[in-house]
Amino acid sequence: MDDALPGTDFYRLDDMLSEEERLARATVRRFVDERVLPIIEGAYRDGRFPMELVPELAALGVLGATIPEEYGGAGASNVIHGLMLGELERGDSAFRSFASVQSDLVMYPIFRYGSEEQKRTWLPRMARGEAIGCFGLTEPDHGSDPGSMATKAEREGETFILNGSKMWITNGSIADVAVVWAKWDGEIRGFLVERGTPGFSSPEMRGKHSLRASVTSELVLQDCRIPAANMLPSARGLKAPLSCLTEARYGIAWGAVGAATMCYETALSYARTRIQFGRPIASFQLVQEKLVSMLTEITKAQLLCLRLGRMMDGGTCTYAHVSLAKRNNVDIALTCARLAREILGANGISDEYPVMRHMNNLESVRTYEGTHDIHTLILGKTITGFPAFR
Amino acid sequence: MNIFVCISHVPDTTTKIIIGQDGKSIDRTEVTYILNPYDEFAIEAGLQWKESKGGEVTAVCVGSPEVKETIRKAFAMGVDKGIHIVTDSPFDSYGTARALADTLRERRPDVVFCGRQSIDYDGWQVPGMLAELLGMPAVTVVSSLELREDGTFTAERDIEGGKETIVSRLPALISAQKGLNNPRYPKLQGIMAAKKKPIEDVPAVQTPPRVRVLEMFKPPLKSGGRIVGEGAGAVPELVRLLHEEAKVI
Ligand SMILES: Cc1cc2nc3c(=O)[nH]c(=O)nc-3n(C[C@H](O)[C@H](O)[C@H](O)COP(=O)(O)OP(=O)(O)OC[C@H]3O[C@@H](n4cnc5c(N)ncnc54)[C@H](O)[C@@H]3O)c2cc1C
Ligand SMILES: Cc1cc2nc3c(=O)[nH]c(=O)nc-3n(C[C@H](O)[C@H](O)[C@H](O)COP(=O)(O)OP(=O)(O)OC[C@H]3O[C@@H](n4cnc5c(N)ncnc54)[C@H](O)[C@@H]3O)c2cc1C
Numbered sequence: 001m002d003d004a005l006p007g008t009d010f011y012r013l014d015d016m017l018s019e020e021e022r023l024a025r026a027t028v029r030r031f032v033d034e035r036v037l038p039i040i041e042g043a044y045r046d047g048r049f050p051m052e053l054v055p056e057l058a059a060l061g062v063l064g065a066t067i068p069e070e071y072g073g074a075g076a077s078n079v080i081h082g083l084m085l086g087e088l089e090r091g092d093s094a095f096r097s098f099a100s101v102q103s104d105l106v107m108y109p110i111f112r113y114g115s116e117e118q119k120r121t122w123l124p125r126m127a128r129g130e131a132i133g134c135f136g137l138t139e140p141d142h143g144s145d146p147g148s149m150a151t152k153a154e155r156e157g158e159t160f161i162l163n164g165s166k167m168w169i170t171n172g173s174i175a176d177v178a179v180v181w182a183k184w185d186g187e188i189r190g191f192l193v194e195r196g197t198p199g200f201s202s203p204e205m206r207g208k209h210s211l212r213a214s215v216t217s218e219l220v221l222q223d224c225r226i227p228a229a230n231m232l233p234s235a236r237g238l239k240a241p242l243s244c245l246t247e248a249r250y251g252i253a254w255g256a257v258g259a260a261t262m263c264y265e266t267a268l269s270y271a272r273t274r275i276q277f278g279r280p281i282a283s284f285q286l287v288q289e290k291l292v293s294m295l296t297e298i299t300k301a302q303l304l305c306l307r308l309g310r311m312m313d314g315g316t317c318t319y320a321h322v323s324l325a326k327r328n329n330v331d332i333a334l335t336c337a338r339l340a341r342e343i344l345g346a347n348g349i350s351d352e353y354p355v356m357r358h359m360n361n362l363e364s365v366r367t368y369e370g371t372h373d374i375h376t377l378i379l380g381k382t383i384t385g386f387p388a389f390r
Numbered sequence: 391m392n393i394f395v396c397i398s399h400v401p402d403t404t405t406k407i408i409i410g411q412d413g414k415s416i417d418r419t420e421v422t423y424i425l426n427p428y429d430e431f432a433i434e435a436g437l438q439w440k441e442s443k444g445g446e447v448t449a450v451c452v453g454s455p456e457v458k459e460t461i462r463k464a465f466a467m468g469v470d471k472g473i474h475i476v477t478d479s480p481f482d483s484y485g486t487a488r489a490l491a492d493t494l495r496e497r498r499p500d501v502v503f504c505g506r507q508s509i510d511y512d513g514w515q516v517p518g519m520l521a522e523l524l525g526m527p528a529v530t531v532v533s534s535l536e537l538r539e540d541g542t543f544t545a546e547r548d549i550e551g552g553k554e555t556i557v558s559r560l561p562a563l564i565s566a567q568k569g570l571n572n573p574r575y576p577k578l579q580g581i582m583a584a585k586k587k588p589i590e591d592v593p594a595v596q597t598p599p600r601v602r603v604l605e606m607f608k609p610p611l612k613s614g615g616r617i618v619g620e621g622a623g624a625v626p627e628l629v630r631l632l633h634e635e636a637k638v639i
Contacts, residue, residue, distance in 0.1 A: 019462065020581055020582060023462075023463060023466060027575050027576050030575065059577060061579050065578055084578075
């Protein structure tokens, strides 16, 4: 018993991280241990996003970590961004989702496609957590195929009039600004819609069995008039929202490993102390096989993340590389969560332990940001040259 | 205000400690190190005084080259400067205090913050010795602290079974107890700026050790517990066992 392996860094990946990277990760890990874990089960049960922690998340520098300092970010590397998101999701996918949406789906498009004024208005406030953003792409009738979206924008003098509806929008009801994707003259464009704009509402969606500690909303746009200056000037066509998804999927690849790690660690410590037939269940071969396959998959997923992050920082990473990591890592995380649930027996379904919460969350993570199967098709097209979408 | 914080580089509490070949030291190969947790309270206290009174916070650490990493952790929290008192051979508590005193004396600290104890060897020795060598009052194990404009301060310290309130005057040495404050998390921006902040290397003068380590060994493993029964019915048997077997009552 005394010789058990502590932690999940089986391949000593820490040796490949810089001191800065390790410290950034350790800081978020500690924040999650001290601030998130004590409250998360309650928040999940109550279907409530712990807004009170947003200022602390912002103070850590998690929001818009890769955005340059002149716009309020930390100018950090993608590896640091990924490491921090992994730690957040070790707490709960809701925190990682919040940070992914804020950083990768709202700050990123404003930074990449926005005007100087849009950047100055939103980015520093968003980095400080004083303004919250959401990203509206999915519609009730257009999920995996966002290119056929129905939301429309019409120009009238110095205003745009938006009509349509978005669904399953993370942070929708708590957002101060929504990046809404809509067609103007048949071309997809991005628009910044502020909370309180007449004709715009964002009712929260209830009844979720997954991501209960995250806010998910509809966005309803009925003759919603916004200033023409609120369009993101250089976002044109479907590739603009897809480029944001590439950023967010990158973070999900890291995040999923965090959720898997929590499930594995919970299962390992449970198995070492739970006695059946007079012995710890960790001493039975079938239980060991489950633990070994969890650690093996986690180790492989960690290696994917680190390599992907280094490629992202080196500018050699493509969306297909990101698809492979998102697809694989969420899949193995869900498998780990299910195995952990099994190892915990009846306790596995209890909120005394985090595994069922992670398992339920990961079902959403498997679907959003491109379903598992859509990533299969993206990769299928990449390696065969044949698109199989339609 | 010229604020110094003495920080110690200690094994992570979750690290598995393995005793070295010589039976007198720990095997350091697999050990990960952290900033001594009590020193985080000391750093936070220093930063808060700087924020309210102005001045500069300098972290000082005695140790081998690896301790620079711990000094940079202090930088990430917001400490301005670092002094690394370089030594390859380990010092005992007195040697550590001497090295700190030799370096701090000429720099005329207004206040020196320490942790109440270093969680590696748990000596609780350095703060008192250092204050004595610097000729300053020492107020140790402080859990609440208030500084006044005239340079006097009131400190509450934990003592056996209660609290003691002390009024003293700067310059002084204060060692921090848990609860003195809530140490801030390093900001990512601070972490990224840490490698740009200056660390001054100062050679340590070796003092002959006053303490000799004879042997190091792990405490015996706890044997598993025994459940005697459940509810009130089990009490007589429990009492009998505590009396006859464990002989504690
Ligand atoms: C909790 C949560 C939060 C979300 N947050 C956001 C957000 O912030 N912003 C946002 O814009 N969206 C968000 N989404 C929406 C999410 O991105 C979509 O649900 C996802 O893209 C899938 O769309 P759909 O649900 O309409 O499923 P559909 O597209 O209807 O897919 C249903 C099934 O059909 C399969 N399928 C579809 N097309 C094909 C094909 N060509 N070949 C094979 N199989 C196919 C899919 O893989 C899936 O299994 C969120 C979703 C959830 C659950
Ligand atoms: C018997 C003995 C043998 C030792 N052998 C070894 C050895 O073989 N190898 C080895 O590496 N170390 C060794 N040490 C540890 C070495 O002395 C450390 O510096 C020790 O942590 C300081 O003594 P302490 O435990 O009394 O600290 P404490 O008095 O418990 O520390 C209180 C506070 O003093 C300050 N402080 C303590 N240490 C330092 C430091 N190094 N730099 C700056 N501030 C500090 C901090 O503010 C700390 O919170 C040994 C210590 C003892 C007592």
